[in-house]
Structure formats: structure tokens, C-alpha cells
Amino acid sequence: MLISLANTQEPLFLVNRSGNRPSYEGAAAYFDKAADLCRRAGFCRILFRGDTDFTQAAHLDRWQQAGIGFVFGIDAQPNLVERAQGLPERVWVERERPPGYQVKTAPRQRPANVKDEVVRRRGYRNVRVLSEQVAEFNYQPGPCQETYLIVVLRKQLLWEKGGVEVDRETRYFFSITNRWTWSCAEVVQFAKDRGNQENLVEQLKNGVPALRAPVNTLEANGAWMVLGALAWSLKVWLGLLQPATTYGQRLLTLEFKGFLSEVMLLPCQIVRASGRLLYRVLQWNPWVEMLCAMSVRLRQLRWT
Secondary structure (H helix, E strand, O other): OEEEEOOOOEEEEEOOOOOOOOOOOOHHHHHHHHHHHHHHOOOOOOEEEEOHHHOOHHHHHHHHHOOOEEEEEEOOOHHHHHHHHOOOHHHOEEOOOOOOOOOOOOOOOOOOOHHHHHHHHOOOEEEEEEEEEEEEEEEOOOOOOOOEEEEEEEEEEEEEEOOEEEEEEEEEEEEEEOOOOOOHHHHHHHHHHHHHHHHHHHHHHHHOOOOOOOOOOHHHHHHHHHHHHHHHHHHHHHHHOOOOOHHHHHHHHOOHHHHHHHHHOOOEEEEEEOOEEEEEEOOOOOHHHHHHHHHHHHHHHHHO
16 A cells, blocks of 8 residues: 655555555555654645545544545445436536646647557447536535535546447546535546556556565565665655756656666766765766755755
8 A cells, every 4th residue: 555745756655465455444544644744744735635445434524624635536336326417417517628738849730540540440349538527516425424525527438349339328437525615627637636646656666666575475575665665765855855957857757767777877986085085977967967966965954
């Protein structure tokens, strides 16, 4: 189980458990520990986010009273689907997806979708999103005494086989939140941004690799996970220590294998001469300037 800080992708808690345990088991206790850790670090506002397995309905009232915000996915239970289907059509608002990135030069023409053509030619089933609408309603989960906001995303889907329409389907996706001032579109977008967690999981698995199990005991593999997560956090902390330059953001988004090869594995000679210790970098790349500046800054921080 991984609890991370979304701002920087720092692993706050990485728990090694047996493979037969459900993913949400004990999550509430680690959410509480993460909130306490963030408060001690100086954060004034805390917002929990997770998918349907981490809704933790029994703890929502307590987090609400503690001033903690949350946006969790919630399963499409029959009663929620019935509520969504019973909403009048006038309350549904068309969802406009924000662009994935900002074009910094000139926009380019979209290339031909080769994959769709292969799927059509080989007669595979394919699904397309025709439209998306969002709406909201109040809801009180069974374990809760308070009422919260349910934001529902309705997707109109088209099923094709060999380029021919074979079926149409409507699916509903639900999120529960106490962010009453947010619009439906903001809640949906914030909930979908949790997918960035998958990038962190991938880096911890294949980059560090912290999620590989090198030995046959639970405790030893847990220690290995902590060491790997700390290696990733050192990369993040190095990026956060950067002044207002492009290096900081690049370090935060840099994959660990790139960080290892470009920043950590620079060949360097250590020469002691005339009572001084010289570090002679034998290879130059754009990160050398950052490392030299960081060595000066770390020495200043040490003596202050």
C-alpha cells in the first residue's frame, strides 16, 4: 500500500503486506498518519484522494470534523445508479475535457490513427466515447451521520465491431466529496488526476526498483521497499532544493533511470592536493552546473 504526497510524488508511507490482503486494509490509519505528517511539515490544507477501494466511508465524518477535504471514488452501487438515472435531464452538464498540455509552439496536425484502422480491419470489438455529462446530488453513506456530495460522470459509449455499430451503453462513475464549492467538472478532473499515482507506482517498481521482492521474507522485502522509496525521495528533495530555475521541475518529473544515468553516475576523480580536496568531473552534461551550484548551497545550509 502506497500513500504519497500528490504535490511532489514523495512516498509518505510504503507498506509491505501479504499478497492476499485487500488493498484498502488499514488505509484509514495511514491516512491519519499522513495528515499528521503534513501538518507537522507546515501544510495548512489537506485533501485526501483515492479510488473506490479507499473510500473509507466509516471515517468520512471524522475527517470532515478535522477539517480534512476528500475526493474518493465510490462504487456504482444499484441505489446510486438508480439515483443518477432518476435525475432530470436538465441538470446534466456536458463535460469538456481540458487539454492535456499547453502548445508552446505552433499546433500540429493530428497523425492518422493507425491503431483504430487495424482494430477495424481485423474485426475486433472497440468502444468509443460519444459524450460525457456530469451532475451532482446529496448522499449520506450508511456508516455516516453527515451528508456529502456525490458527483456522477455519465458516459455514452458506442460499441463497434469491424467498424460497424453493434451496441450502445451508458455507464456511471461516482465520486464522493465534501468540497461543496467545487464545480462538478473540477471534482471529476481532480479525481481523474489520481492516475498520476500510477506513474509513481511504475517508477517505484521498474525505476528504483523498490517494489521488487529480492528475498523470501516479508520484513526484509519491506526494508528493501523503504530503501528504494528513500532513493526516490532523495531525487525529489534535490528538485525541491533548486532555486527558481527549470532544474527543479525537470528533476521532479525525471524518471529514476534517467536521474541515475545523467546525474548520479557522472565519473569524477577525487584528488587531495595541497591540503585541499578537489572533485574533478570527467564528463560534462547540463546537470553538472546544477550539481556544482547545489554543492555550494548545501555547504551554506550546513554552516547556517
